[in-house]
Amino acid sequence: MLRLRPLALALLLPCAPVLAANKPTAIAAADLETAAHLRDQALQDDTAYDFVAGITTEIGARLAGGPNDEKAREWTIAKFHALGFDKVWTEPVTYPKWVRRSEHGEILAPYAQPLALVALGYSAATPAGGLEAEVVGFPTLDALKAADPATLQGKIVFVGARMQAYRDGHDYGIGSAVRTGGPAIASHKGAAAFLLRSAGTDSNRLPHTGVTNFTGATPIPAAALSAPDADLLERMLASGKPVTIRLALDCGIEGQYTGANVIAELRGSKKPDEYFVMGGHLDSWDPGTGAIDDAAGVAIATGAAKVIAGLPKRPARSIRVVAFANEESGLFGGKSYAETHKATIGKAVLGSESDAGADRIWKITASVKPAARDAIAQIAAVLQPLGIEYDAKEPGNGGSDLSAVHAVGMAAVSLHQDATRYFDWHHTANDTLDKIDPQQLRQNVAAYAVTAYLAAQADGDFGSKPGAWANEHE
Structure with missing residues (x-):
């Protein structure tokens, strides 16, 4: 019998975990075939639209x-039970209550x-009787940042930066930066x-609301103008004549509120404690009915899970759907989920959230360990007939709320929707039901069903562990 000396044995033993960690993640041919059937079945299923x-x-x-x-939470809980999920529960989420x-x-x-x-979320109210002041206009946020505070004392600041429509929606970076950061800058400068x-990106006379951020600043009244009204104001400012506006906003924070993430799960057949997680956020802004932002996201995940539940045998891992609380005012649901589950985030084998409407998914990207790249390519091959391309070089953060979960260590896949129309209604x-194209919605469901099933069936993991992606953007 060959006997290893203690030192030689000690040198060999650490290799086993290393070899296991580097073992390529793979998906069996039979599972790829099942996923193709799921894809085609989902294209005929209206569970998501009905939701x-x-x-x-x-x-x-x-x-x-x-x-x-609360009504929306109870409705969603009842719907999850009616659709046959094995387990449905809630996890509390607390945040400021803005009215x-x-x-x-x-x-x-x-x-x-x-x-x-329309007033922005976390806007302060105007004084009783309203506020009248002269307007000072700026074309960009940078121009406001460079302004002399002495010129803004007691004035109403207006920033007229414009967004253009793109498939990847990248100009939202311009608009959201003005909305979230502009009011605090104006406050610091005495406005x-x-x-x-x-x-x-629309020209309708319907303003877009959204949250602002007054952290470190005194909240002031803040509102968004519709595009035609912004044009009107710019024309008056261009005339060189002083422009005076009267605002009357009745809004503000009324203490704290405790809502909840609503979670539903199909239990896995072999590794039920591990799971693929997907979903959307249950809250919406109040001018519309929140169809594209983001009832569609919760619906897509629900529809995908329902198709998977119809298989003769459950996938190896569980399938988890989360309807996140209060994404709109600061990712509260996602951050709460991340904090609650960060110690066991390795159990979330992979995740993806839908929060860009209901138009076609056109691209898949991912942040996974190198040994799982081939498995993502296998998933992408099943998605290709849906018109979805794979960009292996671009990372994926998993979507809005799941970006917080990705940040604590969840491997992430992003299924990018065509956002060309999204910011017309956002x-x-x-933001109402008629903006949803049922055929495009079904394509989304098919993509999520394929991705969820194959991730749940994969032989090997995708790299989820606490702190796994801490250096992703360095």
């Missing part, structure tokens, strides 16, 4: 902490005109209030 139609009709707008918040009561704006001089505007051209009264 969106139901919640937008029976509940409507779902402002976080608002009157429909909107009324809003009004008008130009007083040089030419009287009413304004179509009385803040207005922006809506963060959107955060407006036009």
Whole structure:
């Protein structure tokens, strides 16, 4: 018998875990065939559309902490039970309760005109009776940053930066930066209030709301103008005549509110404690009914899980669907989920969230360990007939709420939706069911069904572990 000396044995033993970690993750040919059948079945399934139609009709707008918040949770819990999930539960999420009561704006001089505007989340109220002040305009956020504070004391700041429509929606980086950061900058410089051209790509006279961030600043009244009204204001400012606006915003924070993430699960057949996680956020802004943002996201994940549940045998790992609480005002649901599950994040084998409407998915990207890249390519090959391309060089953060979960260590896949139309309706009264194309919605469901099933069946993991992606963007 060959006997190893203790030193030689000690040198060999650490190799086993290393070899296991580097073992390529792979997907069996039979599972790829099953996924192709799931894909084709999902293209004929209307579970997702029925979900969106139901919640937008029976509940409507779902402002976080608002009157429909609890109603939406109870509706979703009942729907998950009715669809046959093995387990349904909630996890509490606490956040500031911001309320909107009324809003009004008008130009007083040089030419009287009413304004179509909407208060931003976390905006302060105007004084009783409203606020009247001269307007100072800026074309960009950088121009506001460079402004002399002495010129803004007691004034209303307006930033007119414009967004253009793109398939990847990248101009939202411009609009959201103005909306989230502009009011605090204006406050620091002594402004009385803040207005922006809506963060959107439409020309409708419907303003886009959204959250702002006053961390470290005194909250001031802040609102978004519809695109035509922003054009009107810019024309008046260009005339060189002083422009005065009256604002009356009745809104503000009323303490704390505790909502919840709603979670449903199909239990896996071999590794039930490991899971693929997908979903969307249950809350919405209040002008519309939150169809594309983001009832569609929860619906897509629900529809995908329902198709998988119809298989003769459950996949090896569990399939988890999360309807996240209060994404709109600061990713509260995602951050809470990440904090609750960070110690066991390795159990979340892979995840992806839908939060860009319901138009076609056109690209897949991923952040996984190198040994799992081939498995992602296998998934992408099954998605290719849906018109989805694979960009192996671009990372994937998993989507809005799941970006927080990815940050604590979950391997992530991103299924990128065509956002060309999305920012026409985003955060407006036009976010309604008629904007959803059932055929494109089914394509989304098919993509998520394939991805979830194959990740749940994969031989090997995708690299989830605490802190796995801490250096991803360095």
